[in-house]
Amino acid sequence: MTDYIIIVAGGKGLRMGSDIPKQFLPIGGKPVLMRTIERFHHFSEALQIILVLPKAQQTYWHELCGQYQFDVPYMLADGGETRFHSVQHGLALIPDDAQGVVGVHDGVRPFPAIDVIRRCYDTARTAKAVIPVTPVVETLRHITEGTKPRGDYRLVQTPQTFDIQLLKAANRQPFSEAFTDDASVVESYGHAITMVEGNRENIKITTPFDLAIAETLCR
Ligand SMILES: Nc1ccn([C@@H]2O[C@H](COP(=O)(O)OP(=O)(O)OP(=O)(O)O)[C@@H](O)[C@H]2O)c(=O)n1
Numbered sequence: 001m002t003d004y005i006i007i008v009a010g011g012k013g014l015r016m017g018s019d020i021p022k023q024f025l026p027i028g029g030k031p032v033l034m035r036t037i038e039r040f041h042h043f044s045e046a047l048q049i050i051l052v053l054p055k056a057q058q059t060y061w062h063e064l065c066g067q068y069q070f071d072v073p074y075m076l077a078d079g080g081e082t083r084f085h086s087v088q089h090g091l092a093l094i095p096d097d098a099q100g101v102v103g104v105h106d107g108v109r110p111f112p113a114i115d116v117i118r119r120c121y122d123t124a125r126t127a128k129a130v131i132p133v134t135p136v137v138e139t140l141r142h143i144t145e146g147t148k149p150r151g152d153y154r155l156v157q158t159p160q161t162f163d164i165q166l167l168k169a170a171n172r173q174p175f176s177e178a179f180t181d182d183a184s185v186v187e188s189y190g191h192a193i194t195m196v197e198g199n200r201e202n203i204k205i206t207t208p209f210d211l212a213i214a215e216t217l218c219r
């Protein structure tokens with residue numbers, strides 16, 4: 001049995017608006033994406049890491065790896081049109097008969113707690129489809145329907161972990177705009193999703209504000 005993590009970094013980073021793609025921006029003196037990969041390698045050196053990067057960014061990434069003497073082993077796949085397609089490209093590197101758990105994680109989430117990663121992988125061995133979540137800590141208001149009971153909602157993070165065969169089968173479905181994460185793909189395939197506790201530091205670096213928070217979290 002072999003476990004995998006697919007780290008998706010194939011997006012355009014439009015909301016960050018920086019010249020350098022956001023996954024390569026330094027936080028605490030090191031590119032975001034290197035911190036993310038190192039976190040999973042630290043969790044388990046046996047975990048097989050698959051990095052998904054746009055083809056056009058791969059030369060620059062290799063230059064950065066040389067510059068930072070980054071030596072964590074990984075397999076490389078090309079980014080896709082959407083996050084769903086990037087995950088498909090990553091999954092294609094996992095043998096068709098593989099048994100075990102595969103996680104999918106945003107390259108721009110460098111701070112998943114090791115305990116959270118472990119909980120996601122351990123729970124997926126029986127539940128088969130697991131996502132880390134955090135509670136909503138502010139009042140939640142629907143733009144036309146008014147205040148909603150925040151206890152009914154959770155904020156969804158990654159790594160989202162799945163039985164390998166289940167995720168492979170779910171990702172053969174035709175693309176839908178509703179697929180904003182891997183849980184939505186697996187749920188649409190008909191499998192229930194189990195939620196486990198995430199960690200608040202596990203932010204997705206989406207805007208310059210998030211980058212400032214990430215810099216603080218590195219201290
Ligand atoms: N075609 C895509 C789109 C997104 N992602 C990845 O999915 C993660 C979450 O996406 P998000 O933060 O929304 O990144 P972007 O799509 O790059 O951002 P934006 O929507 O601002 O352009 C990121 O690690 C991103 O690189 C990907 O691998 N392939």
Ligand SMILES: C[C@](O)(CO)[C@H](O)COP(=O)(O)O
Pocket residue numbers: 083106156157158180181182204
């Ligand atoms: C997968 C995800 O990180 C869960 O919170 C998120 O949905 C990806 O971000 P996007 O803005 O929807 O691409």
